[in-house]
Amino acid sequence: MKLLLDLRERLGFALILVSHDLALVSDVCDRVVVMYGGQIVETGVTADVMEAPAHHYARGLLGSVLSLETGAERLTQIRGVVPSPADFPKGCRFSDRCPMATGICRDTAPALEGTDGHGYACHHPRRHRQREGAGPMSATAEHRPIAELSDVHVVHASRGGGMFSREKVYALTGADLVIRSGETVGIVGESGCGKSTLAKVLVACNGRPPARCRSPARTCGR
Numbered sequence: 397m398k399l400l401l402d403l404r405e406r407l408g409f410a411l412i413l414v415s416h417d418l419a420l421v422s423d424v425c426d427r428v429v430v431m432y433g434g435q436i437v438e439t440g441v442t443a444d445v446m447e448a449p450a451h452h453y454a455r456g457l458l459g460s461v462l463s464l465e466t467g468a469e470r471l472t473q474i475r476g477v478v479p480s481p482a483d484f485p486k487g488c489r490f491s492d493r494c495p496m497a498t499g500i501c502r503d504t505a506p507a508l509e510g511t512d513g514h515g516y517a518c519h520h521p522r523r524h525r526q527r528e529g530a531g532p533m534s535a536t537a538e539h540r541p542i543a544e545l546s547d548v549h550v551v552h553a554s555r556g557g558g559m560f561s562r563e564k565v566y567a568l569t570g571a572d573l574v575i576r577s578g579e580t581v582g583i584v585g586e587s588g589c590g591k592s593t594l595a596k597v598l599v600a601c602n603g604r605p606p607a608r609c610r611s612p613a614r615t616c617g618r
């Protein structure tokens with residue numbers, strides 16, 4: 397990891413870290429992207445997300461790391477399991493597992509809101525004061541965007557539901573993300589949340605002049 401960070405410093409490339417290791421992500425990443433059910437549910441400057449997560453899935457993920465500093469005796473667990481991509485709930489995809497879920501959560505998918513420095517998709521976020529000056533790395537000449545996703549969808553497979561019916565299974569839904577040169581971005585979430593798919597799309601986009609993937613309802617087959 398140290399070698400990669402040294403190289404990033406010297407060569408100015410962006411580093412995308414797909415990981416379950418929240419401690420590593422909080423140590424080395426400038427920004428963090430939390431994924432659930434193929435969607436970005438929270439994103440922002442690492443310190444802001446780690447210190448004050450707003451989405452209840454991110455809160456559960458962080459609570460599942462035992463902190464020696466707080467002296468917690470038990471790990472927080474997120475109840476249940478990630479639903480199958482063919483079986484996501486209609487509204488918020490985390491609503492079946494969320495202790496704060498209400499009617500609107502089950503009916504309407506929350507949009508990503510907040511600021512560039514800290515965004516979250518939740519109808520009842522844990523609100524907190526934005527830190528002064530918190531924000532992603534500014535888009536200067538040194539930190540130019542090198543990959544930009546806007547409303548990207550990925551279909552991994554079409555499953556036959558009968559002789560003539562084909563069911564699309566979305567691995568990634570409505571992803572918006574900008575990666576800048578010289579920054580390290582951590583993508584975290586449980587297995588099957590879409591972390592690797594998002595990273596693969598970013599890698600596929602990088603290098604295409606103007607290194608952007610912008611297409612509403614874009615679908616990529618496998």
Ligand code: SF4
Nearest residue numbers: 488491494501518519
């Ligand atoms: S939108 Fe509702 S169900 Fe989803 S994380 Fe927020 S409170 Fe929980």
